[in-house]
Amino acid sequence: MAAYTKTSALMARGCEFLGTEYAILCGAMSWVSERNLVSAISNAGGFGVIACGAMTPELLDAEIAGTKALTAKPFGVNLITMHPQLFDLIEVCKKHGVGHVVLAGGIPPKGSVEAIKAGGAKVICFAPTLALGKKLLRSGADALVIEGMEAGGHIGPVSTSVLAQEILPNLAADNLVFVAGGIGRGELIAGYLEMGAAGVQLGTRFACASESIAHAAFKKAFFRASARDAIASVQVDPRLPVIPVRALRNKGTEEFTAKQLEVARLLDEGVVDMGAAQLEIEHFWAGALRRAVIDGDVESGSVMAGQSVGMVTKEEPVVDIIAELMTESEAALSNRGAVAA
Known part of the structure; x- marks a missing residue:
């Protein structure tokens, strides 16, 4: 050794x-x-x-x-x-x-x-x-x-x-x-x-x-990526404090923006409270990440990666x-x- x-x-x-x-x-x-x-x-x-x-x-x-x-x-x-x-x-x-x-x-x-x-x-x-x-x-x-x-x-x-x-x-x-x-x-x-x-x-x-x-497709996405492909998600509503997530840019990052708007609307309507809203966001990420890691859906799933991915x-x-x-x-x-x- x-x-x-x-x-x-x-x-x-x-x-x-x-x-x-x-x-x-x-x-x-x-x-x-x-x-x-x-x-x-x-x-x-x-x-x-x-x-x-x-x-x-x-x-x-x-x-x-x-x-x-x-x-x-x-x-x-x-x-x-x-x-x-x-x-x-x-x-x-x-x-x-x-x-x-x-x-x-x-x-x-x-x-x-x-x-x-x-x-x-x-x-x-x-x-x-x-x-x-x-x-x-x-x-x-x-x-x-x-x-x-x-x-x-x-x-x-x-x-x-x-x-x-x-x-x-x-x-x-x-x-x-x-x-x-x-x-x-x-x-x-x-x-x-x-x-x-x-x-x-x-x-x-x-x-x-x-x-x-x-999944092999998840790994291949890493192999193809450079540091600048790993981007941080954007918070669209300041009333909904969402911890940014860094992942490879794809359709999933766009879907997260739409998800934030949906959850913010539910918050406004009183359908959910802040704690439930944040859990809703976390569940989104858990599902999106599973689609990428387990199912190999690297287009709409969340391919979380750091900038060292290159x-x-x-x-x-x-x-x-x-x-x-x-x-x-x-x-x-x-x-x-x-x-x-």
């Missing part, structure tokens, strides 16, 4: 926290981050994360059991904070002894962090700002992920490079902070590690791995992707040492 001395030294804190060989998490991608990809990433030394998304507790129960049948290595579960059965899902994680739970999609509701920790799991939260990162840590989060707008799927308004400069110098020395969004090569991983990151999270690079169950050019095993990232990172760190000498 290749030795990545310098990279491993910088990843040591993250690896100890995750219980892995490499501090590389796979971002939770609905319909993609399921038992096959998650177990492959964990077996290759990384940290796979099940995307619970809109799953029921029963479905999550089966998915965790299926993943445990494929790997004895650590893996996590990503839960959406607005899920109406969040606390039931937390109980499912507790039942299976899941070691790490990632809370995404908003500020964790009261009691959720405590419920997860009561089950013995570590809590990882997304922090879009320095102030919120500090608040989440005070509230019990064991680690943070800072994810920039270059990422695929739901995104914030700030780039990864800016978030890293704002948050890592302030929090990384005393806390575990993982960096995500737009990472496609190991040289960038090296840079964030040098800034104090405990590790990194990637989604787009893993979406087309050999072990990914994504670096995804072929289908390859997870173990090769991780080895390439680590080799690139190690070479970058070694070259800097040679220059300094």
Whole structure:
């Protein structure tokens, strides 16, 4: 096995926290981050994360059991904070002894962090700002992920490079902070590690791995795409706060605009309240993403991808992707040492 001395030294804190060989998490991608990809990433030394998304507790129960049948290595579960059965899902994680739970999609509701920790799991939260990162840590989060707008799927308004400069110098020395969004090569991983990151999270690079169950047409759409093809959705009504989603431009992005107008009308008419309106939007994305990932409908489905999609050019095993990232990172760190000498 290749030795990545310098990279491993910088990843040591993250690896100890995750219980892995490499501090590389796979971002939770609905319909993609399921038992096959998650177990492959964990077996290759990384940290796979099940995307619970809109799953029921029963479905999550089966998915965790299926993943445990494929790997004895650590893996996590990503839960959406607005899920109406969040606390039931937390109980499912507790039942299976899941070691790490990632809370995404908003500020964790009261009691959720405590419920997860009561089950013995570590809590990882997304922090879009320095102030919120500090608040989440005070509230019990064991680690943070800072994810920039270059990422695929739901995104914030700030780039990864800016978030890293704002948050890592302030929090990384005393806390575990993982960096995500737009990472496609190991040289960038090296840079964030040098800034104090405990590790990194990637989604787009893993979406087309050999072990990914994504439809062949979905993967081909990635191979054809360039960075500028991965665009963020547009909010059409300021009264309806919708988290932007980055996906490859197609008919589905146009259909989302129409969906927003429909939901805004229902909100105006009092047919739904704001919470129900936001869930309606989430259900739209879940269905559109499934059509693309599972059915291969890359025209009207949602082909969620980050701007690093241009670096995804072929289908390859997870173990090769991780080895390439680590080799690139190690070479970058070694070259800097040679220059300094």
